[in-house]
Amino acid sequence: MRKKVLISFIVLTVVGLSFLISTYFMKRSIYKRTYSYSDNILANPLMGYAPSALEDVVSDDISLVYVDITWKELEAEKGVYNWEAIEEENQFARWRDEGKHIVLRFVLDYPSDDRHQDIPEWLTDEMADPGDWYRSELGKGFSPNYADENLISYYQRAVEAMGEHWGNEELISFIELGGLGHWGEWHVDLEAGIRQLPDASVREQYIEPWLSAFPKADLLMRRSFKAAEKYQLGLYNDMAGHLTSTNEWLDWIESGGVYDQTGEKDLVAMPDAWQESPIGGEFTSSNTMKTMLVKNLEQTVHLIRESHTTFLGPKIAQNVSDNKKGYNTVLKNMGYRLWLSAADLKESGSSTELTMTWKNSGVAPFYRDWQAYVYVQDLTGRVVEKAELPLELTSLLPDTEQTVSVDLTTKDVADATKNQYRISIGIVDPMTGKDAVYFAVKGQEEQNRLVLFE
Structure with a gap:
């Protein structure tokens, strides 16, 4: 009887450890970054x-x-x-x-x-x-x-x-x-x-x-x-x-x-x-x-x-x-002012999960459902992955935030922390087909593709 109890305990312990280990490796935070708000002038579209x-x-x-x-x-x-x-x-x-x-x-x-x-x-x-x-x-x-x-x-x-x-x-x-x-x-x-x-x-x-x-x-x-x-x-x-x-x-x-x-x-x-x-x-x-x-x-x-x-x-x-x-x-007191306060890369099985916190510090929303993208570029600047963000821009009211996540499938994208890849985001104007929105992030106010990791 005592032997059966011991075996059951060992089995449960192994299963529990396996679960913890698998969970750890399924979504293990590998890199986090925070960003600072900028009140600089932004030459943004539609405002x-x-x-x-x-x-x-x-x-x-x-x-x-x-x-x-x-x-x-x-x-x-x-x-x-x-x-x-x-x-x-x-x-x-x-x-x-x-x-x-x-x-x-x-x-x-x-x-x-x-x-x-x-x-x-x-x-x-x-x-x-x-x-x-x-x-x-x-x-x-x-x-x-x-x-x-x-x-x-x-x-x-x-x-x-x-x-x-x-x-x-x-x-x-x-x-x-x-x-x-x-x-x-x-x-x-x-x-x-x-x-x-x-x-x-x-x-x-x-x-x-x-x-x-x-x-x-x-x-x-x-x-x-x-x-x-x-x-x-x-x-x-x-x-x-x-x-x-x-x-x-x-x-x-x-x-x-x-x-x-x-x-x-x-x-x-x-x-x-x-x-x-x-x-x-x-x-x-x-x-x-x-x-x-x-x-x-x-x-x-x-x-x-x-x-x-x-x-x-x-x-x-x-x-x-x-x-x-x-x-x-x-x-500076008209329209929207979009920015990110934080981004987090996590390993998630065979992919890497990118999670971001978006904010609007303007006085109005962005009134178009333009598509936002995540770009993964290699050392030559070539885009090796472009992923749509499930972001509702029009519902991002002033002084609110949205947390959104996307899975990146590029192999070893975690090496972004080792300067192997650049990960950035942009919002595309359908009239031009180009990234058009500038973000209120210190140091990147003049870039219409916001760099998250490199």
Whole structure:
């Protein structure tokens, strides 16, 4: 009996030791590394300043440019679209080659110093009641009758045409839904004798065609309309940096309210909209850059952060000596800031498990499901393994983290600790097919492929 007990004990001991040994060798940590956060400027895609696409020179931090198109520019002759002229003037080929993306706005009324109209004459000829000429403090121009059925029908055709021409590529990444009002900002100067904008059911007809025409772009609205909530759209603020106006805009987002142009209770609370859809806009023209970037810099940054702003343009902070600090400070407080706090290599049977902790220390998410990869390179720099990361970039909200793991099958990848291999990560822009995102990691801020081990 005692002999049987002894044998059982020995068997259990051997089995237990075998289990411990196998577990040890199955996932044995062979190398760990931690990384430090950097608050340096990052020239990252789909965020930051968006100057006019007409500019000859842009600074190195620019990854977005802004394009506005009037209907008259697009379709001066009925059914004939001026693609070539628009693309040439706005340098589409250049920005595509440089990997920069576009913010687009389609405008029907752009006030200026001269009497003019921004919708084509052939269209007004077909409208029984085309609209209102105006002269106000905002400038001169022509405000179309937005309730006109002909106008709406042709508008939808124009949007469909733009979608067929531009909507299936990644170049145009954000669309600020213009269409209605001065500058496409969904308001008109009623004191100038202009009729009010139509009711919500009519206004929604200016939104719907964009949804299918540009499936790869994020759409943004000037206010938190019910339609913005319905279609999960982003928002934009063309008075960024102006305390009163921005606080009013933030109050609409927080609490909803009455649309002052029509008296409808059409503004709804969308306080978490930024978690799913981007916030854009541009700096106000009501304050000087010196006021916003020097005197009231702390206030400006607070408003930018409270808005969870991803991009601003075409009126942007001026990158000149007097404003340099303010320019950089605002830029560092827009958009996402992705980085890794730690990485760990473990032996796992015939493969090596790489585990990483990803963080976002920005004010907004990254709004694209771009694919992140792990690269294993040999001593010659040749990529011997490229593995997809199971990472949900869009759900990496500010001040959150995700831990992700991937198995690497390269033989002896553990020798990365002996300078046999370099292991790095990158996020690929589908427009260029190249790693495009810079990480907020000290010492590697200018590398769009973050080195983990070498």
